[in-house]
Amino acid sequence: MQELLTTLRRLRAPDGCPWDREQTHESLRPYLLEEAAEAVDAVTEGPEALAAELGDVLLQVAFHSVIAEEAGTFGYADVERGIVEKLVRRHPHVFGDVQVADAGEVVVNWQAIKAAERGGQPRRAADRVPTALGALARETAAQKLAGTAKGGRGGVRAALENAPDSAEGVAGVLAAAVAWARSLGVDAEVALREHTQARLLALPDPEEE
Missing domain, CATH: 1.10.287.1080 (MazG-like)
Incomplete structure (x- = not known):
């Protein structure tokens, strides 16, 4: 991952790639959607295709992270830390002492924890x-x-x-x-x-x- 981030930083440098330097969070939106869709397609195309397409999805994560890093808003470490903390927080039956009977209870707990993270405020549909x-x-x-x-x-x-x-x-x-x-x-x-x-x-x- 560090090698990927380093590569993107090089592409975004003043003497890097003109196209990569022009990209923003907004301009990359269609590419993130496209790469995610292609990864979904690759699930049925075999492991090599899936690995390649997941790499393209990861590229988008790194791209957005480097753009945010340049703006001083967040970095890849924040993205990684946030998702790890969320997974641990939302799986108290694995990382805590909560007991669940089946996957259905896991989903119920997950939704309850999400609601608590929002201060108990429900989100509009x-x-x-x-x-x-x-x-x-x-x-x-x-x-x-x-x-x-x-x-x-x-x-x-x-x-x-x-x-x-x-x-x-x-x-x-x-x-x-x-x-x-x-x-x-x-x-x-x-x-x-x-x-x-x-x-x-x-x-x-x-x-x-």
Whole structure:
């Protein structure tokens, strides 16, 4: 990690790379999303691909850390320390004397500890679902927060029959499809990503000019 940070500091130096020197937290946002998405794809592509893509994600963490280091706001050590402290704090059944019966209790405790970290103040639903998530993933999270019942194939059929020919109608059908996916234990975001990737791979290669 220190070698990676040193490399980035060199790239950001006055005589370093012009492109790297121009980057900011804001300009790097699409790259962080892209690299995270590619790492998700690599899970099914084998260990070598996953290791490579996780390296690209780590690059983004280091990049942001070096930019913040230059501004004097935080450094990589703060990032690392913060996540270690959080993991220890939120796993009292491992690092403390709390007893849990199963994974369900772990989740309940995790949520309680998160709430305590905020001083007991609940967060708005809109603040609990990242806006940068894929649309299907956000709808899945929204349905869970709202306690929306899991739907079935019939719900999708009804949504299709009653939907107006508009963006709102399409959104309603997609929301019904997400509810159907939840009833099957299927992650709608991942399912559609894999479906789209299979279609793209099946397309013929462009003819060489």
